[in-house]
Every structure is written in C-alpha cells, then in structure tokens.
Amino acid sequence: MDAPETRALHDAVLDWYDTHARELPWRGEAATPWSVMVSEFMLQQTPVVRVLPVHAAWLERWPAPADLAADTTGEAVRMWGRLGYPRRALRLHAAAVAIVERHDGEVPRSYDDLVALPGVGDYTASAVASFAFGQRHVVLDTNVRRVLVRAVSGRELPAPAVTRAERDVATALLPADEPTAATWAVATMELGALVCTARRPACDACPIATECRWRAAGFPAYDGPPRRGQAWDGTDRQCRGRIMALAREGDSVSADQVAAAWPATDQRERCLTGLVADGLLTQVTPGRWALPG
DNA sequence: TATCCGTGGGG
DNA sequence: TCCCCAAGGAT
Numbered sequence: 001m002d003a004p005e006t007r008a009l010h011d012a013v014l015d016w017y018d019t020h021a022r023e024l025p026w027r028g029e030a031a032t033p034w035s036v037m038v039s040e041f042m043l044q045q046t047p048v049v050r051v052l053p054v055h056a057a058w059l060e061r062w063p064a065p066a067d068l069a070a071d072t073t074g075e076a077v078r079m080w081g082r083l084g085y086p087r088r089a090l091r092l093h094a095a096a097v098a099i100v101e102r103h104d105g106e107v108p109r110s111y112d113d114l115v116a117l118p119g120v121g122d123y124t125a126s127a128v129a130s131f132a133f134g135q136r137h138v139v140l141d142t143n144v145r146r147v148l149v150r151a152v153s154g155r156e157l158p159a160p161a162v163t164r165a166e167r168d169v170a171t172a173l174l175p176a177d178e179p180t181a182a183t184w185a186v187a188t189m190e191l192g193a194l195v196c197t198a199r200r201p202a203c204d205a206c207p208i209a210t211e212c213r214w215r216a217a218g219f220p221a222y223d224g225p226p227r228r229g230q231a232w233d234g235t236d237r238q239c240r241g242r243i244m245a246l247a248r249e250g251d252s253v254s255a256d257q258v259a260a261a262w263p264a265t266d267q268r269e270r271c272l273t274g275l276v277a278d279g280l281l282t283q284v285t286p287g288r289w290a291l292p293g
Numbered sequence: 294t295a296t297c298c299g300t301g302g303g304g
Numbered sequence: 305t306c307c308c309c310a311a312g313g314a315t
Contacts, residue, residue, distance in 0.1 A: 043311040050301075050310090084299030091313080121313050141311045161294080189311065198309065199304070229308065230297085241299050278298095 009151075009208060010175055010184060016207035017187035020194065024048070025055060026131075027186075033107035033132035035059055040124045040131075041092045046083050048193075054081055066105045068096040074291030077280060078248055086244055090279055091119025109133045127185075136181035138170045143192025144185070148173070150196060154213030156222040157198070239264075239271040240280075243289075247281060252290035 025031065026039035038058055042051040058079055062068035068076065073093045080089035095117040099107060107128070108114055115125035126137040145158040145166060152169050159166075175181045195202045203209050214220070232238055242261045246253045262268045272289065275281040281289045 040311065045298090045310055045312060046300075047302080047310045082300060084301080085312090087298065088313085119313065123312060127311070139311090142309090143311065193311080227308090228295095232299090235297095237298060244299085 005211075006173065009173070009211060010180070012207040012211075013187050013191060014180070014183060017183065017190055021187070021190055022048075022194075025052070025059075031132075033109075033128065034063075034065055036132040037095070037107055037124075037128050038092065040127050041088050041095075041119060042083055044088060044124070045085060050083060054079070054083055062096075064105065065096040065099040065107065068093055069100045072291075072293050073279060074282075074293050077244075077291050081248070082245075084241075086280055087278060088119060094118035095120060107132065109135075111135075111137065130182045130185045134179050134182045136174065136176075136178045137185065138167065138174055139185040139189065140167065140170055141189055141192075143189045143196075144170065145192075146198065147188050147192045147196045150201075150214035151208055151212045154217045154220070155224070156214060156220065157224070157227070159224055160227060236267065236271055236274070239267055240275055243268075243271060243275060244280060247289060247291050252284055252288050255287040258289075 026035050076089045076093040077086050080086050098117050111125050111129050114120050123141050126139045129135040130137045130139050149155050149158040175184050195206050239262050282292045284290045
C-alpha cells in the first residue's frame, strides 16, 4: 500500500502541488461544498477558464442549493450561458431540489448520497466527497487517468473507457491516510491539467519524470482502439445549440427565427421536439418557444 | 457498450 | 484550416 517507492511518488507529486497548484475559487478555505459541487458540474467537459466567470455569477446569485431550487430551471439554463451541454444546468437544478428535499438543503457528505443525485456519476461523487469533505476516494477523471497510464503503464493515453486494471492501479496508489488521499486526488488531477497534458506534456517540469514508464520507454505513440472524434457539422447537437442560443438571447423564439437559423425542416422540428422533451424549452404558444418558467 | 449531448480555444 | 479535446453522465 505505502511501499517506499510509492511514498517517493506521493511525496514528489504532493510537493509539486504544494508549490504549483492554481488558486481556484472552488479550492481553499472559503469554498463551500456547494461551490465545489457547482464547479464539478460546470467542469464536466468544459475548460477551467470558461467556467470561472459563470461559476462566480452562479454562486453570487444562488449561494446555497435552496436558492437555486427556489428558482426556475429556465433561469438556470440562462445563467449557464455558453458553457455547453445545457442539460447539465437542468441536472444541477434537479440536484439542488433533491438536496433540499432529501438532505435538508445541505450537500450530502457520503458517496452513496452524492451519486444518487441527478447528474452526479462516479467521478463527480468522488470528487465532491474528496475535495469538499476531505474523504479518501479514487477520483478518476481524464487527467488522473492520463497521468497514471503514462507513469505506471507506460502508454501515452488511456483507453476510451475506464478499465478494471486502471481502477486497480489508482486504488493501489491511493494514500492510506484520508487527508493525504484527498490532496493526492486533486494533486494528480492538477498534474495532468498543467504538466502531463494530452498534447505537449511538459516532462521537463514534471516531478515524477524520472519514474515515468512512458518516458522511460521512449514515449511510444498511442496504439489502442481508435479514438473517434465526434462529428459536429450538420448534427442535431449543432442544431440544438443554435436554437438554445436564440432562446437565451430574449424572452422567446418564434418559428420563423428558428427556421432562419436552421433551414433543414425535418431536423429543426426534431430538435425542437427533443429540446422540449428534455425540458430545455417549453412551447408557450403555437410556433413560439421559451426557456422553461 | 456505444452513442448522444455544446462550445470554444489551441496546435 | 482542420482536428483534437476539456474535472462526464445518461441511456
């Protein structure tokens, strides 16, 4: 569990984090569990720099789960702005409602209670339990996965989905001490975000470069199953994005506005129907839609 | 398990 | 320019 070589690895990463960690609003003493949870929702597939201003505005407006729960989903979607994947705003609102109903308005501490909330999966539950409450959990995000697959397994990039072997590695490396484990989680994540990046890793600045098996092996290129990029041009996602952008701009959107923004009739209708079904829009009158009130 | 779900910046 | 990808989750 804490073999000497593992201790050395821990110390190197923890020392590096101590001097190189970014000061982020959802870290430090002032950060509330709610602030941490909001950040984790926003950071799902969205870069830190884009989250910062929205996170600040969000917490100013809704300082506690009950504040958000008392407001409309439409306002949550509007405040979400252009972070992308607006269903996350819906889920965060639903999570706030559940926190009020089931946990007396306090973000729950246990992994099981957290993972039961809307929009909270294994990663987010572990992250909140670890970052907000200092607990010992394996926190496997894309950064940690990349760091571990390189340092331990000697490969450039992890497989498309988390494997059992990966989780075993992460579990074996997790420090036994609870607060140390929590710092280890955020430190390995930070290392992946700042140094052991996907494209041009800054191995010169890496605290564990001498112990990295990928580096020792001469940086062999990724040879796993093909990583399929997601199509974008002409997709429903693009169409939905256009419609939601219009809906965010004003009080409502007309059929003519939507038609001007997306000429393909069938797809436009399908996306409007889908957005309503998802709860991202409501039809206020025939041929007019708005963010849900 | 594979696919769907937004948006924008950097190499 | 084009392509990749950024603290995932739900189905």
